Amino acid sequence: RQLPLPVRTGGSSAMIGSTGYGGSSSSRAMGLGICAAGLSMGGGRGAGGLVSGGVPMIGYGGGAGGGYFGGVSPGIMASPAFTAGRAITSAGMSGVVGTLGPAGGMVPSLVSRDEVKNILGTLNQRLASYVDKVRQLTIENETLEEELKNLTGDLWNFELSVRMQLETDIGNMKRDLEAANDMRVDLESKFKFLTEELTFQKKTQMEELNTLKQQFGRLGPAQTSVIEVDNVKSVNLTDALNVMREEYQQVVTKNVQEAETYCKMQTTEQIAVLDNEINTLEKELQPLNVEYQRLLTTYQTLGDRLTDLQNRESIDLEIEGNQVDLQRQLVTYQQLLDVKTALDAEIATYKKLLEGQELMYVICGVFRSQEP
Incomplete structure (x- = not known):
């Protein structure tokens, strides 16, 4: 089904048809939209959201910086059925921003580059402290084992x-x-x-x-007589x-x-x-x-x-499991970044095509105005 894609350029807006798909027009519509605050040849980055048909949309936006399209913020929009978005950031891209706004209006960015840098710095610090803590616990475990x-x-x-x-x-x-x-x-x-x-x-x-x-x-008897005879001397x-x-x-x-x-x-x-x-x-x-x-x-x-050392060993095993899970999440995160990069490139290509069509409309209008 054809869904309208609103584009704002230089303070004016125009509805350009683009190919989309989805279920009902109210709750499950998915579309591809481009919201630009104005064309510029600078190297800036921005973030934008889509509001289609008066229904607020949640946008996964990413800056398309470089030598051109600075200030142009392409994004892939989800319908209201998707009520939450995940923030995906990198050093060369602006964050994913969830925005709400009126129909046909510009949606400002909710996360700046400084905030993204702060978030990344905080995450790096937490990861570094976590690694230091694991290393310290490993050293303490070895020391305690040697002491034991x-x-x-x-x-x-x-x-x-x-x-x-x-x-x-x-x-x-x-x-x-x-x-x-x-x-x-x-x-x-x-x-x-x-x-x-x-x-x-x-x-x-x-x-x-x-x-x-x-x-x-x-x-x-014999001695008696003797004794009697010599009684004095016996x-x-x-x-x-x-x-x-x-x-x-x-x-x-x-x-x-x-x-x-x-x-x-x-x-x-x-x-x-x-x-x-x-x-x-x-x-x-x-x-x-x-x-x-x-x-x-x-x-x-x-x-x-x-017993305490055995408990610590179980904690070390749990830490190793958490490290494996962290590596898996980092791999998933990198895959999502690759997908986002590919989508940004595709959106930039669509942007070029749309600008070429707009330029052709202008040229056709000039030619028609010059006809007698």
Whole structure:
């Protein structure tokens, strides 16, 4: 269907037919329009919009700067069905501008080149800060990984040395305990041997005493007469034997008591030595327990830091995904810029054709006015 294309040149407007397509004339019409504020041979750029049939249109405009058509702003217009436009900018083109205006009127630009430069500068700064942040996070991640590796190695070496020291101390304690047990067994054996020897001595002495008593009983009558004869110079054998027995009993009792005292003293000394060694080992074990608790706390802290590093790694993966998405968007952006450039070139060609037709109309009018 033929759609009118309004063109404003030098303050005047004219309706030029152009080929278009669309659905209904009210909501889905799509057309190609050109809105110019005046022809100029300068190198300026502009932005324009289209108002067709009294219905405001949203324009995707772009400057067609160069050696000519400065001040001419071609654009591809969308119907009111498309209620939003995307801004596509580049260093050599003016921004896409959405404009609203009355029918047949000029639509001013909403985004200037300075604003476009500011927007691009802001985007570049944000991209640079984003890249710097990613680089900084990468460096921090590497530093933390190296620190974790060093701490893990130091912790492993320290645990190994502590384990070896504890194993050595435990081995020494076991040897000391075995030596104490051997000494106790030896002392018990000696005590048992002395007790058996004492019992044997008692038994032997009792047998000898009984033998002497028997011999004294057989010799009793004969000796009695002798004793009675020489009563003054004789010694009572029974009293002597009793004295000897008491002395021997005292000696035996003394030996038993000394043996028991010696055994008890040796046992007490060994127990005291073992108690001192146990107390010393317990005192040495206390700082080791404290160090073990500290190492356990350090291990838990390192585990938490490892979890944090894993979380940061997931963040780094997300950042890489965002970078890939950003590259994809940049590629899409470049493709859209290429499409816009091609459309600008096509619109410039249509502009030339329209200007040529207008010039032909003027020449034809001059020729007709000169005819008689």
